Amino acid sequence: MTRIVIVGGGPAGYESALVAAQLGAEVTVLDGDGVGGSCVLTDCVPSKTLIATSDRVTALRDAPRVGVGTAAGEVAVDFAAVNKRIKLLAQQQSDDIAARLAHEGVAVLRGHGRFAVEQPPRAHRVEVLDPASGAVVDIVEADVVLLATGGTPRTMPTAVPDGERILSWRDVYDLERAPEHLVVIGSGVTGAEFASGYSELGVPVTLVSSRDHVLPGEDPDAARVIEDVFTSRGGTLVRRARAAAVRRTDDGVVVELVDGRTVIGSHTLMCVGSVPNVDALGLEHVGVRLTDRGYIGVDRVSRTNVPSIYAAGDCTGVLLLASVAGMQGRIAMWHALGEAVAPLRRKTVAANVFTHPEIATVGVGYDAVSSGAVPARQVTLPLATNARAKMQGHVDGFVKMYCRPATGAVIGGVVVAPDASELIYPIALAVQRGLTVNDLAGTIGVYPSLAGSVAEAARRLMLHDDLD
Known part of the structure; x- marks a missing residue:
C-alpha cells in the first residue's frame, strides 16, 4: 500500500x-x-x-x-x-x-x-x-x-493589519458594525470583489487602484461595466494611485499615496496580493x-x-x-x-470574479485576440437585449464569444451578468471539448433564459454576423 x-x-x-x-x-x-x-x-x-x-x-x-x-x-x-x-x-x-x-x-x-x-x-x-x-x-x-x-495575504511594512482599523481580508468577519467609510487598497480580483460587495451592502467605499482601470487582468469591456456599476452605487474610484502607507487616527485611518495625495476613511482593507x-x-x-x-x-x-x-x-x-x-x-x-x-x-480553466455583476471568463481573451496573436471572430451581445434579463430587471452586462475564423471552434468567452459563474459553463464545455458555434447554436435550450444569450452569440457567429 x-x-x-x-x-x-x-x-x-x-x-x-x-x-x-x-x-x-x-x-x-x-x-x-x-x-x-x-x-x-x-x-x-x-x-x-x-x-x-x-x-x-x-x-x-x-x-x-x-x-x-x-x-x-x-x-x-x-x-x-x-x-x-x-x-x-x-x-x-x-x-x-x-x-x-x-x-x-x-x-x-x-x-x-x-x-x-x-x-x-x-x-x-x-x-x-x-x-x-x-x-x-x-x-x-x-x-x-x-x-x-x-x-x-501580502502585507506592507507601512500598513500592517491590526485587526481593528487596518484590515486584511481575513479580519473583516470580526467587525461588529459596518465601516463608516471603507478604503480598499488594490483593484485586482480580491479588492474589486470586496469593494463591490461592501458597496452593495450600503457601505461608502473608496477603491484605490494603481492602474487606469480596475481588474487589469480582465477583459477591459467587463472591467468598465464593473466600474460603472460601482460608481453608480456611490463608490469612489481613485485611479493611478499607489498606497505608500496607512496610519491610524483617533477615529479612522489616513491612506498616504505615493504622489502625496491622501484618502481618509474609517477602515482600510488591504488587498495587495498574497x-x-x-x-x-x-x-x-x-x-x-x-x-x-x-x-x-x-x-x-x-x-x-x-x-x-x-x-x-x-x-x-x-x-x-x-x-x-x-x-x-x-x-x-x-x-x-x-x-x-x-x-x-x-486555456480550458474557467474563472469568475464575484463582483456585481459577476465576470466569468474562459479560453483566449481580449489581449490575445486584439493583438492578432490568436485569429478569431467575435460577437458581443448586451445583456439588456435578453428577454429574461428584461423580466428580472438586469441591464448591466454582456455575453462575448470568440471562435476560430475557419472552423467555428469556440476558443473563448466572457460573460458579465448575475450568476455569470453558472452561465460560463456551456462556453467552458465547448472550449474543453472542441465544440463549434454550430454545436452550441444547434442545441435547444430554454426560452426565456439568460443562457439564451450564449446560444444567440453562437448563432451570430455561425452566420458570420460579427457585431464588433
Whole structure:
C-alpha cells in the first residue's frame, strides 16, 4: 500500500486525499488551521458568502425597477448577524469536509508539516508541528508527499493589519458594525470583489487602484461595466494611485499615496496580493526548488523537481483558484498512483470574479485576440437585449464569444451578468471539448433564459454576423 502524506487541508489537500484514498492508498493529511484550509475558513467561502448577502440587498434595493418596494424604502443590514452567519457557514463546510475524509478512511493530524533534516532512503520523513508552540509532536513517513500549503495575504511594512482599523481580508468577519467609510487598497480580483460587495451592502467605499482601470487582468469591456456599476452605487474610484502607507487616527485611518495625495476613511482593507506558504516546510532538506517568484515549481502533472514530491494550489502560483488547486491535487494523485491522467490545460480553466455583476471568463481573451496573436471572430451581445434579463430587471452586462475564423471552434468567452459563474459553463464545455458555434447554436435550450444569450452569440457567429 502506497503511503501518502498531504501537507495542508485546503481544496488541493482534501481533494487529493479523497482521490488517493479511493485508489487504495494509505493517506494522512496534516492540517494546522482546520480542514478546508484558509479557502473554506477565512478566504473564499466567507468572502463569497458576504457577496451572496450583498446580492440580497441589491435585489431589495433594485426591486422598484419591477414595481416592488417597501414602505420605508430602506434596507437594513445587521452587520454582526451577517458576520456570525458567515463564520458559522464556513465552519459547517469545514465539518462536512472532515466528515467526508473520515468516511473515506483518511487520517487527519492536527499540525503543520515540515520535512525532517534526516531523510530515510526511498521515502520521506515529515515532522508534525504543534500549531501553537511549533514543537514536534509526531513524525510520519511517506512514499509520496503532496505540498498544499496555500498562501497568506501580502502585507506592507507601512500598513500592517491590526485587526481593528487596518484590515486584511481575513479580519473583516470580526467587525461588529459596518465601516463608516471603507478604503480598499488594490483593484485586482480580491479588492474589486470586496469593494463591490461592501458597496452593495450600503457601505461608502473608496477603491484605490494603481492602474487606469480596475481588474487589469480582465477583459477591459467587463472591467468598465464593473466600474460603472460601482460608481453608480456611490463608490469612489481613485485611479493611478499607489498606497505608500496607512496610519491610524483617533477615529479612522489616513491612506498616504505615493504622489502625496491622501484618502481618509474609517477602515482600510488591504488587498495587495498574497505570498505562498513555503518558508517553514524544510524544502532544503529534500532538495525541492522554488521558482524565481518564490513558488514551488511544478510541471503540468503537479510534480516538483523531486519525483516523489508533488505540490498543488496557491503555493505553486499556477492560477490562484480553488478549482485549479483541487484539479492540481487530483492530477497529482492520479499520476503518483499510476492512473491515466491528462495534464492541466490552463486555456480550458474557467474563472469568475464575484463582483456585481459577476465576470466569468474562459479560453483566449481580449489581449490575445486584439493583438492578432490568436485569429478569431467575435460577437458581443448586451445583456439588456435578453428577454429574461428584461423580466428580472438586469441591464448591466454582456455575453462575448470568440471562435476560430475557419472552423467555428469556440476558443473563448466572457460573460458579465448575475450568476455569470453558472452561465460560463456551456462556453467552458465547448472550449474543453472542441465544440463549434454550430454545436452550441444547434442545441435547444430554454426560452426565456439568460443562457439564451450564449446560444444567440453562437448563432451570430455561425452566420458570420460579427457585431464588433
